[in-house]
Amino acid sequence: MSSTSNDTHEPDLRPLLSSGFVYRVTAVVMVLATLTAAISLAGRWFGENLALAGHTASNEVFDIFIGQDHLRLPANMIRFEAQRATSIAERVDLYLTWPGLEGYSDRSRELFNNVDAPEKLIFLQISQSTMSRDMSGRLEPIYAQIFDGAPTAGPAGLMEHAVKATSSYAGEVFLTAETTAQSPYVVRCLKPDPQAISTSADCQRDIHAGKDLVVLYRFSNRLLPQWREIDQAIATFVKSRLVP
Secondary structure, three states: OOOOOOOOOOOOOOOOOOHHHHHHHHHHHHHHHHHHHHHHHHHHHHHHHHHHOOOOOOOOEEEEEEOOEEEEEEHHHEOOHHHOOOEEOOEEEEEEEOOOOOOOOOOOHHHHHOOOOHHHEEEEEEEEOOOOOOOHHHOOOOHHHHEOOOOEEOHHHOEEEEEOOOOOOOOEEEEEEOOOOOOOEEEEEEOOOOOOOOOOOOEEEEEEEOOOEEEEEEEOHHHHHHHHHHHHHHHHHHHHHEOO
16 A cells, blocks of 8 residues: 655745845835935925025125226125126116115015015116216206106106107106206106006116216105105215225
């Protein structure tokens, strides 16, 4: 009688998860964790920079040479990042709080980002002068030739002059006033429109400064009642930033 022997085999005890598979999963988890951390940091960096919107609170001072003039300006007053460097430049663009004439800071962030309060900022563009006369000096030889009709009373002693529809200044008005200086005050503004929203650049005026600079500054028409204070403050500010 032959007996049939049943061969007994040990069950397959190999691990369900091989060490290679575990290593691969661990590596993937580590990569995902690294990516998550990187995305978090990038998101935080992007959010902070988006909040700054190109502004900087840095007080680092730069020496900017324009023509024959030397200006010393802090970074937080310089409007564009590309201009925040010691350099020989054609121009520099600034923005300042009004009435403090200060640059951007954490404390003043709201003033720089609030489009509903355009009267809180004044914008300056400083460049080498290309004309022998500033805006006041151009009143009689140029602007007076395109005025249309008699002037009307404007705010704070200003006289408002309409311009001919055929002139290159159509859609604007000029406001003038006699001053104690030799030259009259002259400013160009967009024609007042009760339906339009005021901006920080409704009005513009330019003055000469330094050896050979022209300072073009723009401001909201809401500030026209303060035209005397603004004009004096801008002239004093630029003079204070010039290096002898």
